Each structure stands twice: as C-alpha cells, then as structure tokens.
Amino acid sequence: MNALFALAAKDIRLLLRNRGALFFTMGWPLLVAIFFGMVFGGDGGSSRPKVALVVQEPHAATERFAQSVLKLDTLDVERVDAATAEQLVRQGKRSAAIVLPAGFGERSARAFSGDPPQVELWLDPSRKAERAMIEGMLMKLGGEAMFANISDPKARQQWLSTSRADLDKLPPESRQRFGDFYTALDAMMTTPEVAGGSGDAAAASGPGFSPLTVSAREITVAKRGPRNGFAISFTQGMFWALLGALMSFVTSLVLERMQGTWNRLRSAPLSTASLLFGKALACFAVMFTSLLLVSAVGAMVFGVVPHSLSKLLLAFIASAFAFTGLMMLLASLGRTVQTASGAAWAVMMPLAMVGGAMIPLFVMPPWMLELSNLSPVKWAVIGIEGATWRGFSYAEMATPIAILLATGALCGLAGAWRITRQPN
Amino acid sequence: MIRIDSVRKQFGSIVALDGLTLDVRPGEMFGLLGPNGAGKSTTMALLTGLHTPDAGSISVLGGDPRDPALRARLGLAPQSLALYENLSGRENVTFFARMFGLRGARLDQRVDAALDFVQLVDRQHDRVGGYSGGMQRRWNLAAALVHEPELILLDEPTAGVDPQSRNALFENVLALKAAGRTIVYTTHYMEEVERLCDRVAIIDRGRVLAVDSVAGLLRAHAGAPVLVVEREGRSQRIETTDPLAELNRLAASAPIDGFHVERPRLEQVFLHLTGRSLRD
Numbered sequence: 125m126n127a128l129f130a131l132a133a134k135d136i137r138l139l140l141r142n143r144g145a146l147f148f149t150m151g152w153p154l155l156v157a158i159f160f161g162m163v164f165g166g167d168g169g170s171s172r173p174k175v176a177l178v179v180q181e182p183h184a185a186t187e188r189f190a191q192s193v194l195k196l197d198t199l200d201v202e203r204v205d206a207a208t209a210e211q212l213v214r215q216g217k218r219s220a221a222i223v224l225p226a227g228f229g230e231r232s233a234r235a236f237s238g239d240p241p242q243v244e245l246w247l248d249p250s251r252k253a254e255r256a257m258i259e260g261m262l263m264k265l266g267g268e269a270m271f272a273n274i275s276d277p278k279a280r281q282q283w284l285s286t287s288r289a290d291l292d293k294l295p296p297e298s299r300q301r302f303g304d305f306y307t308a309l310d311a312m313m314t315t316p317e318v319a320g321g322s323g324d325a326a327a328a329s330g331p332g333f334s335p336l337t338v339s340a341r342e343i344t345v346a347k348r349g350p351r352n353g354f355a356i357s358f359t360q361g362m363f364w365a366l367l368g369a370l371m372s373f374v375t376s377l378v379l380e381r382m383q384g385t386w387n388r389l390r391s392a393p394l395s396t397a398s399l400l401f402g403k404a405l406a407c408f409a410v411m412f413t414s415l416l417l418v419s420a421v422g423a424m425v426f427g428v429v430p431h432s433l434s435k436l437l438l439a440f441i442a443s444a445f446a447f448t449g450l451m452m453l454l455a456s457l458g459r460t461v462q463t464a465s466g467a468a469w470a471v472m473m474p475l476a477m478v479g480g481a482m483i484p485l486f487v488m489p490p491w492m493l494e495l496s497n498l499s500p501v502k503w504a505v506i507g508i509e510g511a512t513w514r515g516f517s518y519a520e521m522a523t524p525i526a527i528l529l530a531t532g533a534l535c536g537l538a539g540a541w542r543i544t545r546q547p548n
Numbered sequence: 549m550i551r552i553d554s555v556r557k558q559f560g561s562i563v564a565l566d567g568l569t570l571d572v573r574p575g576e577m578f579g580l581l582g583p584n585g586a587g588k589s590t591t592m593a594l595l596t597g598l599h600t601p602d603a604g605s606i607s608v609l610g611g612d613p614r615d616p617a618l619r620a621r622l623g624l625a626p627q628s629l630a631l632y633e634n635l636s637g638r639e640n641v642t643f644f645a646r647m648f649g650l651r652g653a654r655l656d657q658r659v660d661a662a663l664d665f666v667q668l669v670d671r672q673h674d675r676v677g678g679y680s681g682g683m684q685r686r687w688n689l690a691a692a693l694v695h696e697p698e699l700i701l702l703d704e705p706t707a708g709v710d711p712q713s714r715n716a717l718f719e720n721v722l723a724l725k726a727a728g729r730t731i732v733y734t735t736h737y738m739e740e741v742e743r744l745c746d747r748v749a750i751i752d753r754g755r756v757l758a759v760d761s762v763a764g765l766l767r768a769h770a771g772a773p774v775l776v777v778e779r780e781g782r783s784q785r786i787e788t789t790d791p792l793a794e795l796n797r798l799a800a801s802a803p804i805d806g807f808h809v810e811r812p813r814l815e816q817v818f819l820h821l822t823g824r825s826l827r828d
Binding site: 138385 | 593596597598616617618619620622624626627628629630631632634635639643644646647648649651691
C-alpha cells in the first residue's frame with residue numbers, strides 16, 4: 125500500500141510541476157465554464173427569482189396590490205392567467221406563482237375582523253429559500269397596503285366605514301374598544317405629523333395580527349431547466365477538467381514506457397497490476413480534485429449550487445472512475461506520445477460532441493439524444509446535472525452512476541490487459 | 549547466482565536470443581560483450597522478469613525472476629535513463645527506494661548512502677533534467693543500488709557518457725566489485741570489459757560465442773602478441789608467444805632502432821569468432 129501511494133504521489137507531483145498539463149487540468153476548464161456561461165447568458169446567483177402573478181378577481185384593492193407586486197425590484201414578475209402560471213411553475217420556468225384569489229380585495233378592506241387577505245403561493249416543495257423570500261416580500265407589501273388604507277383620507281374613510289360596520293360581528297366587550305380605536309385612529313391620522321409617516325404600520329399592529337396570510341400549494345416541477353447559463357457551462361467545464369487529466373495521464377503512461385521508468389518499476393517487487401493501479405489512483409485523485417475545484421468556483425462565484433451535495437459527490441466519483449478507465453484503455457492504444465494522444469483525441473472528441481459536453485443535451489434533436497446514450501460523456505453530464513439542477517432522486521441517479529462505473533471497470537480492465545501484454 | 553539454460557526469445561520474426569546459455573557465479577563481475585542487437589538487453593530483461601523466455605529456463609538467485617519477492621533482491625540500471633526529469637535526483641532515488649519497500653529511517657539512511665556513493669550529495673535537490681549525461685548515469689546507478697541488492701544488473705551504464713564521468717562510474721563499479729557484489733555488466737566497449745570484468749561472455753545474434761576470463765579468451769581466440777621492430781627504416785611484425793626472447797634473438801643479429809609489443813585485444817577475439825569487427 126505504501127508503494128501504491130508513493131506511485132500516485134509521484135504522478136501528482138509530476139503533474140503539479142508540469143505547468144502546461146496543470147493548466148489544462150485545472151485552469152482551462154474554469155475558463156471554458158466562465159466563457160460559455162457568459163455566452164449562454166448566465167447571470168449567476170445574483171439573478172432575481174422569476175415568478176408569475178395571477179389575479180383572480182377584478183377588485184380595486186387587489187389590483188393595487190398586484191401593481192405593487194409587479195413593481196418589486198427584488199422579483200422578476202410576469203402577470204399571467206392561472207393555467208399558464210401553473211404550467212410555468214411545473215416546467216421550472218418560474219420559481220413560483222403568486223396568486224391573488226377571489227375575495228382578496230374584499231378582505232383587504234377590513235381591518236381587525238374576519239380573516240386577513242390571503243395570498244396563494246404555488247411552488248415546488250424543494251424551493252424553500254425562494255418561498256421564504258417571497259413570503260417576506262408579500263408580508264411587507266401587505267403592511268404597506270394596510271398603511272396606504274390608513275394614510276389616504278379617502279381610502280381611510282372607506283376602510284373605517286367598512287370596519288365600523290363590522291363592529292357588530294365582534295363580541296360586546298371588544299366592540300367599544302375597537303370603536304374608540306377607530307375614532308382615535310381617524311383623529312390621529314388627520315394630524316399633519318402622522319399623515320406623512322412611513323409604511324411600518326403593520327409592525328405596529330400588535331402581536332397576533334397579520335396584514336395577510338400566505339398559503340402554499342405544492343407543484344412538483346416535472347422538468348427542470350438550468351437556473352442560469354453557468355449551470356450548463358460549469359458541467360461542460362467539468363468535462364474539460366476530466367479530459368485534461370485524462371490526456372495528461374495518457375501521455376504520462378506512454379512516456380513512462382518510452383523513457384524506461386516503466387521497466388525500472390516493473391523490475392521492482394510489484395506486480396504490473398499494482399503499477400497500473402497506482403497510476404489509476406493518481407489519475408482518479410486528480411480528476412476528482414479538478415471536479416471539486418470547478419464545482420466550488422461555480423457554487424461560490426457563479427451561483428451554481430448543487431441541489432444535493434452527496435449526489436454531486438457520487439456523480440464526481442463515478443465520472444472520475446469512468447474517465448480513469450478510459451485513460452487506461454486509450455494509453456494502451458499507442459506506443460508513442462503522438463499516437464496515444466492522437467488516438468485519445470480521436471476517441472474523446474466525438475464522445476464529447478454527442479455526449480453533451482459541447483452541445484447541451486436539452487437542445488439536441490431526438491436522434492442525437494439516442495446516439496448520445498453510447499457516450500460515457502453523456503452519462504457523466506447527466507449525473508452531474510442531475511445533482512446540480514435536474515433535481516434527480518437517488519433512483520434517477522442510479523442509471524448514469526451504474527453506466528459510468530461499468531464503463532470505468534470495463535475500459536480499465538481492457539486497457540490494463542492490453543498494457544500488460546505489450547512488449548516493452 | 550544466475551543460470552540461463554538454452555533460452556530462446558523471439559519478437560515477431562526477430563530472434564533475439566537463440567539458445568543462450570550462461571552461468572554467473574556469486575561475487576563475480578560478469579561481462580556481456582556484444583554489438584548492438586546482440587541480445588544483451590533482452591538477456592537483462594529476462595533476468596529481471598520483464599520478459600518470459602519462449603523456450604529454455606532461467607534461474608536467478610535460486611528462483612524465477614518473475615517472482616516479485618525475488619526481484620526485491622535485484623537492482624537494475626537500465627540502458628535508457630530511467631528517471632523522472634521533473635523530479636530531483638534525491639526524489640527519484642527516494643521514490644525507487646519506496647518501490648523496493650524501504651520506508652522510515654531506513655529509507656533516509658539508504659538514500660543518503662546511495663547519494664554519497666555516487667558523490668552527488670551537493671546536487672541532490674536539482675531536477676534530473678538539468679544534469680549532464682554523466683551525472684544522470686550516476687543517478688541511474690544510485691537508483692539501482694539504493695535498496696542494497698544482492699545482484700546488480702548494469703545495462704550499458706556508460707552509454708553516452710564523457711570520459712571524466714565514465715571514470716567516475718568505473719570507480720563506483722569497482723567499489724561495488726570490491727564489496728563482493730555480484731554484477732552483470734553489458735557493454736559493447738571492449739576496454740570496459742577488459743578493465744572491470746572477471747569473466748566475459750561474447751554474444752552475437754542471440755548466442756554465446758565464448759565465455760571465459762579476458763586472459764583466457766585472449767589466449768584461446770586472439771592469437772599471440774605481435775612484436776613490432778623498427779630497424780634500417782623498416783617495420784617488421786612478428787607474432788610470438790614470447791616477445792622478449794624473440795626481441796633478444798633479433799637484437800643479437802642486427803641493431804634495432806625501436807620496438808613495441810602489440811598485446812592481443814578482445815577485438816581480435818570477436819573478429820576471430822564472428823569474422824567481423826565488434827564495431828561493424
């Protein structure tokens with residue numbers, strides 16, 4: 125085991141001292157990811173959540189609230205009908221739909237009686253962060269709407285009139301207190317010091333009071349798309365990281381055999397299988413580290429946050445394993461650096477083109493998608509995207525992971541078998 | 549120590565070894581002398597288990613060289629510079645020492661000893677790619693010796709080396725010989741064999757043509773020494789087994805202006821055995 129780790133450490137050290145190889149393994153993938161992310165129009169984590177707005181009744185108060193939602197600069201709001209809103213959320217094209225149901229306007233006209241106005245929020249249950257953010261904004265708007273009712277003399281008179289009419293619905297002991305409160309409030313709001321006040325009335329409305337309530341309706345997203353262009357480009361960058369490491373190790377293995385170090389290693393008390401395993405271990409470690417690096421930059425700088433870290437690590441392990449196996453097979457195809465790297469490029473480029481590393485899978489025509497099933501690159505892309513933005517379950521991850529592991533095992537064994545039988 | 553019996557090895561249509569038979573005794577320095585393509589490196593590859601013979605048998609240190617445990621007792625300095633150019637000399641030697649199972653204090657101790665032996669302590673942290681060819685050959689030797697092997701296989705260790713570095717390598721090899729190590733040394737330089745080896749096998753086209761000490765080979769195959777006498781402006785060459793007696797006889801008959809004796813060389817042995825020059 126000591127010798128295996130020494131073999132792997134030697135290869136990693138050699139890679140770190142080879143600036144060109146290091147650049148194509150670590151630097152180039154990031155450049156590809158950032159450049160194409162910008163080309164795809166990605167704007168990263170600073171993007172405003174896109175939401176749909178549905179107004180289900182023609183009411184002045186409802187319309188006022190809708191306009192205030194449309195003016196929010198923290199949300200990208202589009203007003204649509206209910207069916208369209210549901211479809212957009214289900215397709216993942218909108219984070220949520222804010223629905224102002226029938227009765228919203230009428231409830232807004234009442235102060236402390238009856239139920240507060242209710243807003244429905246349609247969204248995928250996994251979008252917990254967006255839900256909290258949108259609910260907070262709606263509460264703020266509800267408070268502002270209430271303050272608008274109080275501060276505008278005409279609206280206030282209408283609001284107080286409706287509220288006083290509702291006093292009969294209150295218990296007798298509360299009726300007098302609320303009546304006195306409405307009179308005092310009306311008198312206070314007519315004084316100039318208060319008439320120009322801020323919209324924090326909701327905060328002053330006392331414990332237990334809410335300017336509106338938000339109820340959620342869960343709509344599971346049937347087909348998610350990437351949240352931004354970087355989600356696609358960083359997956360492609362990860363492929364380039366895998367490819368860079370693969371090419372470095374193909375070259376390194378062929379060079380070992382050309383320069384005689386391979387024979388010296390084989391004269392040591394280690395089996396050829398052990399030597400190849402040491403090489404594979406180093407290759408796997410470099411690939412896995414490169415994937416982590418690209419992923420970390422994507423998450424921290426460009427907002428490409430995986431929906432599941434454990435699934436992403438699983439996809440990384442399987443992808444690195446598959447490409448390590450491919451490395452072994454491709455290294456066995458040539459006896460010189462030129463032939464081996466030529467063969468590696470000739471094999472990897474078509475696999476990349478049909479595998480979604482150059483053309484995103486979701487824009488491929490059906491025939492190309494069928495063809496892409498033959499490419500291990502596709503399954504690496506699917507696995508990584510599944511953990512990043514496709515929201516795959518473990519069951520959905522099983523297929524790409526199994527295919528990648530099988531590819532790695534088969535290619536690795538075939539490559540090792542060929543190398544051990546080649547004369548040196 | 550080594551027994552190779554009627555070994556045949558073929559690569560495609562090329563017969564590399566054709567019934568090669570050899571014995572190497574413990575503690576001796578054994579030379580394999582032959583032109584390029586004679587089968588020297590193939591023999592080394594068989595001795596280290598890198599190749600398997602098509603026919604015949606090989607025993608090294610009493611066992612099969614394909615056995616990893618046995619290979620731990622061998623040290624190979626390959627003909628090519630089998631070092632990593634982007635690692636320092638010390639890192640290379642340390643790495644290969646680890647491959648032979650050394651670790652901890654023993655590892656450091658043996659690496660220090662190997663560097664000291666090849667006298668490259670001062671340059672130990674320089675990358676191998678920056679060394680001269682001669683220094684690289686010495687690092688190649690250090691990597692072969694670091695685990696204190698019982699049997700050392702040196703495959704053309706002075707190829708491409710300047711005279712000064714060659715002498716340094718000779719001193720290293722002679723020190724190993726003085727320490728009683730068993731060494732197999734391949735070369736196509738006759739002077740190296742004459743200077744270093746106890747016994748020599750002359751091989752050509754995968755076959756052993758003759759095996760003996762240098763003196764024995766010369767006696768058996770190179771003919772007698774040649775006495776060259778200069779007198780009256782003419783040069784006379786006389787082949788004789790007793791040059792001194794012949795010189796006395798000539799001096800008694802007429803004055804001699806000058807003379808020298810040409811001792812037989814392995815070149816003549818090779819010429820005698822193959823009908824062509826070693827350097828053809």
